[in-house]
Amino acid sequence: MPRLVLIDGSSYLYRAFHALPPLSNADGEPTGALFGVVNMLRATLKEKPDYVAFVVDAPGKTFRDELYPQYKANRAAMPDDLRLQVQPMCEIVQALGMPILRVEGVEADDVIGTLAVQGAAQGIAVTISTSDKDFAQLVRPGIELVNTMSGSRLDSDESVLEKFGVKPAQIxxxxxxxxxxxxxxxGVEKCGPKTAAKWLGEYGTLDAVIAHAADIKGKIGDNLRAALPRLPLNRELVTIKTDVALEGGPDSLALRERHVDDLRVLYKRYGFNQALKELDGAAATAAIPEKEPGKARGTGRVSAPAATEEAPPDAALSAAGEYETILTDAQLDRWIAALRQADEFAFDTETDSLDPMQANLVGLSFCIEPGKAAYLPLGHEYPGAPAQLDRKATLEKLAPLFADPARRKLGQHGKYDLHVLRRHGLEVAGYADDTMLESFVLNSGNARHDMDSLARRWLGYDTIKYEDVAGKGSKQIPFSHVAIDDATRYAAEDADITLRLHRVQAPKLAAIPSLEAVYRDIEMPLVPVLERIEANGVKIDADELRRQSADLSKRMLAAQQKATELAGRSFNLDSPKQLGALLFDELKLPALVKTPTGQPSTNEEALEAIADQHELPRIILEYRGLAKLRSTYTDKLPDMVNPATGRVHTSYHQAGAATGRLASSDPNLQNIPIRTDDGRRIRKAFVAPPGRKLLACDYSQIELRIMAHLSRDEGLLRAFASGADIHKATAAEVFGRKLEEVTPNERRAAKAINFGLMYGMSAFGLARQLGIGRGEAQDYIALYFSRYPGVRDFMERTRQQAREHGYVETVFGRRLYLEYINKGTQGQRAGAERAAINAPMQGTAADIIKRAMIAVDAWLAGQQGRALMILQVHDELVFEADADFVDTLKAEASARMAAAAELAVPLVVDSGVGDNWDEAH
Known part of the structure; x- marks a missing residue:
């Protein structure tokens, strides 16, 4: 049967733009969306359709605009970076031999709908390539939907019903x-997918829902009845036309011959090396769906800068792999011998949980050379599963290999695997490279550092989805129930892709010595240190937390009662809509902060902005603060105690922040407030066991010291060298006082300036923080710069260097690329400039404490368990130690922390000891 593929061009372009990191070619032209589209088109062409069309919207209004003038009125303008990629996209599509269709007066959806129905009527198998849910209304025999980016396929009533809860005829x-x-x-207010599907499941059609509107109870029923007048128009607006008058039908869309010379020029211009190799006859692998991680892998969330190459240097790194399942002792012995002979090998674990402290090992995979990998199943349990090697005996065979530091091991987010193997009796030495960390150090600003994104970025290869082998949603099975053949394809590919990524990324790191030093001297040595800290865990007092929860609940109730009294009526404090109506409609308070859609905001910033005008916003802020502490910590922490260890084990993320700072989760210990009594009370619940003490060691004003080092300002250097109170010394300089004459308010103002300038605080922000006029705040800043001219010069010098190079560096050479430093809106450029000032200080502070952790951990290794490093929070390290050993620990840890960097001013470490974290802080 002939096949017609109808490509929703706008969907392709926007999905690629938002799914892939911002990339650019050597000339700085944006290419991220273009790269995604080209990969999807190559995949489509490899399926050899008989007919194909690339359909896009024509400029100008459509019949829907005439029906409803507000149609698409809120849609934002196309981003500049995306607009620049539209014409190149069209040139590549035409060069590939695909017809491009645009029809005035209708949308691309209507053109696709018409061709799809015509094609199916002519006996042509029609595939609509899109991610737009609206097209589900067209699914019928002969017409299917394929989402090339996710791999999902809708080809029957049943598949649409499973996805949306309704059949195609009801879409x-x-x-x-x-x-x-x-x-x-x-639509109907508060009517989401479940409600819509429920009504249609009960009544069948929209007309029937309308007819029974009086029967639907509650607020949602009121909302439905209020929406009844507009529902017929809604139906007309969302119906895809299938009778558009077109010049030609499906049989006019035969694929034309490619213009190879034009494609070669375009691929070279935009740096699409893999597509170019394919064009010239090299082997390549088509793009298939993105893989869902089978275990937690770190990611960063800062926008990515320009990259000049996203295709591999060797086409073999994109070829399909050959994978073996290890089921016999002979196979295992052969692989162990091969692993012993290899200079390096990649490995990966498969488990039944994302929590490394509780996950059971289901299998292991290994790879020695790209394309050659094996999976060793050890715990698959399902009817008919083949016999597997004994796990205990097999791990004993593998133990010497993993314990050998001469055998270089590679992983992707390997800290998880180190935990799992240690808990199953395998200590890993020689963990030499981690592809997640290679990516992070190369460009911490890239949006994602997970295996699947890296494979697509560097290899042009899309990995198998986890749900493809384990199912999804309520039907997902544990990995131990996955068929071993499927598990081999999935798991062996993990090890294979890890090795391939290392082969691509390692040379890129080697080409920038400063970055390779950050990777080799800081990030990689930190992996086993963090694994030990996480495994050590921290003991908590669950009874203390329950008492705090009870107290917080009482105070929340008091805040609710006070808010009701101030409002003169009851309302839901947790409802932004009710709160907004009360504050801005009834109390007529000014809406100083808006949401992205232009509506008055009720977030924390908005309430802070009006807290001086009415007592109610302050009470709401108090209520929210109490509720957050209770839900995030006092209620939750007791449930997070590991039943096997009796401790709470957080997870640290090296690739969690673009500046290099560590992040933590489950629980997130970075966000416990330390400036409030309630935050400090929570720290009281982190306790030492009997006979032990907690020691907290905290860098004093480390980022200000780094500012002094980087700026070399004589006034700052002098203040730190003298050991004076830096904020008091700053106040004395700025206000022309003797040190002993500085008032508390002047010190507070100096502190706000000291820290505010590092974070790009404006005169407006300083004025709001200090409660003074903007003119007075501007005078403070001018006075500051007149007394510390080196700081002003450093800030301007750093901005200029960022504009010239596109990045800034820490003292140790870590880079933060700044995508918008020379482009984008004024706000984006201003944000990039603030980041340029802050990143060298925050990033250097992150590097310093990481170096300190490595040094202290090395010393602790010889102390026979008398002391453990148990927490890292911001600029602080927390230890647990025998009571009679804590003084020794305090001296040794503080000395190593102070020696973690050689700055122009001394690094000072404050420390304290106690039975709980609050006492020690």
Whole structure:
């Protein structure tokens, strides 16, 4: 049967733009969306369709705008970086031999819908390539939907019903009820997918829902009845036309011959090396769906800078792999011998949990050379599963190999695997490279550092999805129930891709010695240190936390009562909508902060901005603060105690922040407030066991010291060298006082300036923080710079260097790329300039404490368990030690922390000892 592929060009372009990191070619032209589109088109062409069309919207209004003038009125303008990629996209599509269709007066959806129905009527198998849910209304025999980026396929009533809860014939009514915020089609308020599907499941059609509107109870029923007048128009707006008058039908869309010379020029210009190799006859692998991680892998969330190459240097690194399943002792012995002979090998674990402290080992995979990998199943349990090697005996065979420091091991987010193997009796030495950390050090600003994103970025290779082998949602099975053949494809690929990524990324690091030093001297040595800290865990007093929860609940109730009294009526403090109506409509308070859609905001910043005008916003802030502490810590922490260890084990993320700072999760210990009594009370629940003490060692004003080092300002250097109170010394300089004459308010102002300038605080921000006029705040800043001219010169010098190079560096050579330093909106450029000032200080502070952790951990290794490093929070390290050993620990740890960097001013470490974290802090 002939096949027609209809490509939703706009969907492709926008999905690629938002799914992939911002990339650019050697000339700085944006290429991220273009790269994604080219990969998807190559995949489509490899399926050899008989007919194909790339359909895009024509400029100008459509019949829907005439029906409803507000249609798509809220849609944001196309981003500049995306607009620049539209014309190149069209040039590549044409060079590939694909017809491009644009029809005035209708949308691309209508053109696709018409061709799809015509094609199916002519006996042509039609595939609509899109991610737009609206097209589900077209699914019928002969017409299927394929989402090339996710790999999902809708080809029957059953598949649509499973995804949306309604059949294809009901999709239009389903969309009419929900509305579409993107297209500015208002649906029934509070009617989401489940409610729409429920109504249509009960009544069948939109007309029947309308007819029974009086029967639907509650607030949602009121909302439905209020929306009844607009629902028929909604239905018309979301219905895809299938009768557009077109010049040609499906049989006019035969794929034309490629213009190879034009493609070669375009691929070279935009740096699409893998596509170019394919064009010239080299082997390549088509793009298939993104893989869902089978275990936690670190990511960063800062926008990515330009990259000049996203394809591999060797086409073999994109070829399909050959994988073996190890089921016999002979196979295992052969692989162990090969692993012993290899200079390096990649490995990966498969487990039944994302929590490394509780996960059970289901299998191991290994790879020695790209494309050659094996999976060793050890715990697959399902009817008919083949016999597997004994886990205990097999791990004993593997133990010497993993314990051999001469055998270099590679992983992707290997800290997870180190935990799992240690808990199963395998200590790992020689963990030499981690592809997640290679990516992070190369460019910490890239949006993602997980294996699947890296494989697509560097290899042009899309890995197997976890849900492809384990299912998804309520039907997902544990990995131990996955068929071993499927598990081998998935797990062996993990090890294979890890090795391939290392082969691509390692040379890139080697080409920038400063970055390679950060990777080799800081990030890689830190991996086993963090694994030990996480495994040590921290003991908590669950009874103390329960007492705090009870107290917080009482105070929340008191805040609710006070808020009701101030409002003169009851309302839901947790409802932004009710709160907004009360504050801005009834109390007529000014809406000083808006949401992205222009509505008055009720977030923390908005309430802070009006807290001086009415008592209610302050009470709401107090209530929210108490609620957050209770839900995040006092209620939650007791449930997070590991039943096997009796401790709480947080997870640290090296690739969690672009500046290099560590992040933590489950629980997130970085966000416990330390400036409030309630935050300090929570720290009281982190306790030492009997016979032990907690020691907290904290860098004093480390970022200000780094500012003094980087700026070489004589006034700052002098203040730190003298050991004076830096904020008091700054106040004396700025206000022309003797040190002993500085008032508390003057010191407070100097402290706000000292820290504010590092974070790009404006005169407006300083004025708000200090409660003074903007002019007075501006005078403070001018006075500061007149007394510390080196700081002003450093800030301007750093901005200029960032504009010239596109990045800034820490003292140790870590880079933060700044995508918008020379482009984008004024706000984006201003944000990039603030980051340029802050990143060298915050990043250097992160590097310093990481170096300190490595040094202190090395010393602790010889102390026979008398002391443990148990927490890292911001600029602080927390230890647990025998009571009679704590003084020794304090001296040794503080000395190593102070020696972690040689700055122009001394590094000072404050420390304290106690039975709990609050006492020690």
């Amino acid at each position: 239009v009514d389903y969309l009419a009820l929900m509305g579409d915020a993107v297209d500015n089609v208002p």
